[in-house]
Amino acid sequence: MKTHILRLCAVAFVAALLAPLPVCAQITVILSRHAEKLATPPTDPPLSAAGERRAKLLASMLADSGVDEIIVTEYKRTQQTAAPLAARVRLKPTVIPAADTDGLVKAIRARKSGVVLVIGHSNTLPAIIAGLGGPTVTISDPDYDNLFVLTVGAAQSSLLRMHYGSALPAPGMMEPAKPSGAVK
DSSP, X not given: OHHHHHHHHHHHHHHHHHSOOOOOOEXXXXXXXXXXXXXXXXXXXXXXXXXXXXXXXXHHHHTTTTEEEEEEOSSHHHHHHHHHXXXXXXXXXXXXXXXXXXXXXXXXXXXXXXXXXXXXXXXXXXXXXXXXXXXXXXXXXXXXXXXXXXXXXXXXXXXXXXXXSOSSOOTTOOOOOOOTTSOO
């Protein structure tokens, strides 16, 4: 009887040693500024034709990336940038106000895994990246081609910065300068 119990204990011990260890939770966050916008109306302009093309390109690039959540702001330009991908992968974007960086960071950190696409603004994405443990980044006002892939782990994050589409806006599509503090 003792031998039988010792064998069962030995088998259980070996099985425990050979069992795979749990993988640490990891979230992939893809971040992009909204695509090119029109100059009017000044408070909430829609995408320009160049912006619509860039939004379709983003959808094509990310269609098979496993995005399972899309986060946009209350502004048309972020929603319209995300719309082609959202339609393609059948997701309804979550709207988080542009001014609520802390809420957005908390929502992402509350996830255990997955791939999240965040469409933001040139002056909000750097704070989001930093809030998720990434390095300091800057996005110039005329830059619409940045694509960031931030891998958020329990202990550290890593950032990959890429560019997609044309780096230069189409002639006549550049947005006018905005007063400091305005969402871009």
